[in-house]
Amino acid sequence: MTAAPEVLxxxxxxEAVSLFGDGTSVTVVGGGTIVMPEITYGRLTPTKALLxxxxxxxxxxxxxxxxxxxxxxxxxxxxxxxxxxGPCAANVAxxxxxxxxxxxxxxxxxxxxxxxxxxxxGALLALGATVRSAGAGGITTEPLEEFLPKRSSRLVLDVSFxxxxxxxxxxxxxxxxxxxxxxxxxxxxxxxxxxxxxxTGVGWWGTRLPSAEALAGDHEAAGKAALxxxxxxxxxxxxxxxxxxxxxxxxxxxxxxxxxxx
Amino acid sequence: MNLTVNGVExxxxxAPLTPLLFVLRDELEIESPxxxxxxxxxxxxxxxxxxxxxxxxxxxxxxxxxxxxxxxxGLGSAESLAPLQEAFTHHYAAQCGFxxxxxxxxxxxxxxHGGGEDREQIQHALGGHVCRCTGYVKIVDAIAAVARGxxxxxxxxxxxxxxxxxxxxx
Numbered sequence: 001m002t003a004a005p006e007v008l009x010x011x012x013x014x015e016a017v018s019l020f021g022d023g024t025s026v027t028v029v030g031g032g033t034i035v036m037p038e039i040t041y042g043r044l045t046p047t048k049a050l051l052x053x054x055x056x057x058x059x060x061x062x063x064x065x066x067x068x069x070x071x072x073x074x075x076x077x078x079x080x081x082x083x084x085x086g087p088c089a090a091n092v093a094x095x096x097x098x099x100x101x102x103x104x105x106x107x108x109x110x111x112x113x114x115x116x117x118x119x120x121x122g123a124l125l126a127l128g129a130t131v132r133s134a135g136a137g138g139i140t141t142e143p144l145e146e147f148l149p150k151r152s153s154r155l156v157l158d159v160s161f162x163x164x165x166x167x168x169x170x171x172x173x174x175x176x177x178x179x180x181x182x183x184x185x186x187x188x189x190x191x192x193x194x195x196x197x198x199x200t201g202v203g204w205w206g207t208r209l210p211s212a213e214a215l216a217g218d219h220e221a222a223g224k225a226a227l228x229x230x231x232x233x234x235x236x237x238x239x240x241x242x243x244x245x246x247x248x249x250x251x252x253x254x255x256x257x258x259x260x261x262x
Numbered sequence: 263m264n265l266t267v268n269g270v271e272x273x274x275x276x277a278p279l280t281p282l283l284f285v286l287r288d289e290l291e292i293e294s295p296x297x298x299x300x301x302x303x304x305x306x307x308x309x310x311x312x313x314x315x316x317x318x319x320x321x322x323x324x325x326x327x328x329x330x331x332x333x334x335x336g337l338g339s340a341e342s343l344a345p346l347q348e349a350f351t352h353h354y355a356a357q358c359g360f361x362x363x364x365x366x367x368x369x370x371x372x373x374x375h376g377g378g379e380d381r382e383q384i385q386h387a388l389g390g391h392v393c394r395c396t397g398y399v400k401i402v403d404a405i406a407a408v409a410r411g412x413x414x415x416x417x418x419x420x421x422x423x424x425x426x427x428x429x430x431x432x
Contacts, residue, residue: 007324029279031320032325051322051324096317100302
């Protein structure tokens with residue numbers, strides 16, 4: 001091991017924001033499920049590590065129909081939520097890892113050595129979630145879609161969304177609890193009647209499927225149209241060829257589930 | 263930094279970000295948690311933190327300061343095995359032993375939380391634990407037996423000699 005990193009242990013959210021600063025040279029440790037192996041295997045040598053376990057950033061709160069999920073809320077804590085978030089959370093790793101991994105880490109997960117990570121991104125994109133984060137320029141709140149490309153330089157504080165009228169989640173099966181999901185589609189019908197669709201496994205982070213949304217009334221057409229919204233790739237989990245054939249199927253399944261749930 | 267492991271308070275000098283696994287094995291010489299994949303994917307390093315199964319390889323030691331850490335050494339001893347250790351012996355659920363301690367502490371939490379003998383529920387609870395001897399059937403048998411409240415007469419099933427290694431190889 002190289003020199004031990006400076007360890008920062010904020011006791012409040014404000015302290016975490018101030019210690020994070022503009023994020024330069026700071027490695028954020030939430031649940032540790034992604035960062036710790038990177039350190040153990042020498043792929044990451046933090047100079048400063050910001051540990052969030054005492055920062056008071058955990059917990060799910062509700063105000064009217066708005067749900068706010070703190071950054072260090074565990075994936076396990078979301079399993080009981082309505083679709084698509086609950087079933088999506090239940091599909092992450094095994095129950096012990098779910099009890100350790102956090103929402104903030106899931107949103108900020110960089111691409112893994114073998115495959116994309118961050119399954120919750122799809123469900124939260126479909127929910128139209130907004131992210132409150134800290135970093136250069138102070139605290140900002142923005143749609144998850146705008147947040148994801150800059151996630152490596154931000155400290156997530158919480159993520160909020162409006163409870164939908166209905167939700168659905170469809171994923172390719174995983175061969176083992178510790179395999180990332182090769183492809184998943186989340187669907188939401190808002191209280192205003194709009195349909196939102198998003199996928200994970202179709203790029204290096206979660207992606208909205210606007211062309212499919214526009215044709216949501218016709219499941220078959222929506223499934224095909226989803227291919228216009230993605231830039232498919234090969235990785236250790238699946239080939240682009242396979243993803244191209246299964247994405248329309250998952251879109252159809254999610255829309256069928258959504259129809260049933262509405 | 264002080265850690266409470268198996269009810270005993272221990273002082274540790276490891277750096278705060280060191281995985282709990284290496285603090286237990288290298289500094290405190292508690293070697294039942296195994297360094298398998300060291301990236302959360304095998305379950306062999308699992309210990310209980312305040313009664314909940316946690317991957318010690320993924321847990322910076324500073325985050326468990328003030329928590330109760332339990333390894334398989336804290337569940338039973340060679341002289342007085344815990345029910346799960348008896349069941350693993352009786353059902354021949356330990357082969358090479360590498361996954362056994364992680365399986366046992368995870369199964370302990372499962373049963374403490376009221377888990378029953380339903381095989382699917384046991385598989386769900388232990389789904390993150392890999393046994394490369396593929397002894398899953400007997401592992402689930404053993405856990406189901408304890409969940410049912412079976413008692414075990416080890417004079418019939420266990421080797422009559424050294425029992426000190428039950429619950430995992432060093």
